[in-house]
Amino acid sequence: MADGTNIEWTDATWNPITGCQIKSPGCKFCYAMKLAGTRLKHHPSREGLTVGTKNGPVWTGEVRFNEQWLTQPLHWTKPRMIFVCAHADLFYEAVPDVWIDRVFAVMSMAPQHAFQVLTKRPGRMRDYLARVEQEPFRNTVKRFADAMPPSPWPSFDGMAFPSPNIWLGVSVEDQAHADERRESMRRLSEMGWKTWVSYEPALGPVDWTGWEFLDWMVSGGESDTDGKSARPNSPYWHRSARDFCVRNGIPYLFKQWGSWIGGEWLDSGDAGWFCPADGSGADWPYRDTGKEHWFKPECWPEGPGAMRVGKKAAGRMLDGRTHDEFPAVLS
Numbered sequence: 001m002a003d004g005t006n007i008e009w010t011d012a013t014w015n016p017i018t019g020c021q022i023k024s025p026g027c028k029f030c031y032a033m034k035l036a037g038t039r040l041k042h043h044p045s046r047e048g049l050t051v052g053t054k055n056g057p058v059w060t061g062e063v064r065f066n067e068q069w070l071t072q073p074l075h076w077t078k079p080r081m082i083f084v085c086a087h088a089d090l091f092y093e094a095v096p097d098v099w100i101d102r103v104f105a106v107m108s109m110a111p112q113h114a115f116q117v118l119t120k121r122p123g124r125m126r127d128y129l130a131r132v133e134q135e136p137f138r139n140t141v142k143r144f145a146d147a148m149p150p151s152p153w154p155s156f157d158g159m160a161f162p163s164p165n166i167w168l169g170v171s172v173e174d175q176a177h178a179d180e181r182r183e184s185m186r187r188l189s190e191m192g193w194k195t196w197v198s199y200e201p202a203l204g205p206v207d208w209t210g211w212e213f214l215d216w217m218v219s220g221g222e223s224d225t226d227g228k229s230a231r232p233n234s235p236y237w238h239r240s241a242r243d244f245c246v247r248n249g250i251p252y253l254f255k256q257w258g259s260w261i262g263g264e265w266l267d268s269g270d271a272g273w274f275c276p277a278d279g280s281g282a283d284w285p286y287r288d289t290g291k292e293h294w295f296k297p298e299c300w301p302e303g304p305g306a307m308r309v310g311k312k313a314a315g316r317m318l319d320g321r322t323h324d325e326f327p328a329v330l331s
Contacts, residue, residue, distance in 0.1 A: 005083070008255045008316065008324075009218050010116055013086035016070045016103055019049040019063035020089050023120040026173035026201055029222060029229050032087035033059050045069075046087075063094050071106060071148055079112045081326075090117055091124040100128060101137075104166075105144035111165050118169040118198055120177075122184035125168060129188060132161040162192040167216070167327070169196040174204035182210055189213040194327060199241055200255055202233040208244040216251050216327045217241060221258030223311040230259035232308070238318055251325035257314035 005013050018036070020027075027033070037050035037057020045066050050057035073082055084090060084107070090100060107115045119125050131137040138161070170185050172178040178199075189195045194215045199206065201222030219241045221233035238254060245252035316322060 005086075007083060007086075009081070009253050009326075010083040011080040012076070013083045014069065014073060014115075015045065015085060015087050016066050016106075017063060017085050017088040017090065017095060017099060018045050018066060019061075019094075020059050020087075020092050021061040021094070022059060023089075024173065024177055025203055026120070026171060026177070029201075029224060030059075033057055036087065061094060063088065063092065065099050070102060073106055073110045073113055073115075074149065076110075076113065079114075081114045081116055084115050084117045089119050089121060091119040091121045091128065093121070093124065097128065098140075101140050102144050105141045105148065107166050108141060108161075108163060109145050109148065111163070113165060115166045116169060116196075117167065118171055120171050120181070122170045122181045122188070126184040126187050129162075129168075129191065129193065132191075162194075164194060167194045167196055169198055169216075171198045171200070172206065173199070173201055175206050178206045178208075178211075186210075186213055189215075196327070199237075201231065201258065202237050202241075203231055205234070205237045205240065208241060211244070212248045212250075214245075214248075214250050216253070216325075217245050218253045218255055220255030220316075221260055221314075223256065223258040230308075232260035233258065235318070242318065242323060251327050252323050253325055254316055254318045254323040256311060256316045259308055259311055259314065261309050261314040 005011065007013070020030075020033070022028070022030075022033075033050060034057055036046040036059075037052060040046040041050065041057070045064060049060060049062055049064065051060050052058075073080075084103065088095070090103060107113075117125075168185075168188050170181050172181055185195050185197070190213075195213065196216035196218070197211065197214055198218045198220075200218060200220035202219055203222075219238050221238075222230040224230040242252050242254065244250070
């Protein structure tokens, strides 16, 4: 947990639950998984949650409830955007409903904050929240809220579900997973929840038709710490996402290019050009030419290729400007 973070779209992270399991290609270089298996592998909140492999730490599938961090947001009186379970997935199948109930109890007691939930399992999130109007759900959450330390903010009795301070997000990386996860998010929007999508890491183009219900979109490329793992992303993918948001009045935030930057404004020189093995974007080979890593322009049906320059050099400017839009916190 951190009151303060380098993540561009949030102010703080909150980890009452840690641990997860790889779900789809976007999980391959999960920063939380690597951290749990390296710097934090002996911390009580992470110990035993990963196993070492030749490709680095991998989640074991075990999850852990960190009681000591549960009420942290209640002590933050200054409003913050809080990334919920940044080192887990709140709706991972191994997370018991009772843990989720307790997280919702805290979020309901802190309406000064905007809680940003992000999952790759929107089907379970939809099913869980389909119960919000039922008395057993409300009574369970209220029971946990009543058992917590007094809060200076309105109690659970004063909160409404769906809650405007709880933003329900889904992570997608390509067209297949966008299609797979869209309808659950649509249903949550129809139920009255604020919904958003994190298109990061972008691993392929997405046609966003059918996502007009969104309240927010974040997109970004993949970065790495070893100088070789991140997969490239095309500027055209992010432009498509941005333009979709503009047409539909959806706030848009471009988080980062990651380790790669679009090659249209770069001088190719004599660098070596390389194409993905199958064109899918799922496994992008590269070769170190001594100074640069390149992809051939023909590899991108939408336009020129990409060059590996590192996250810092690539930055987060899209077409000469930053995009830092957010939804209204309590509207």
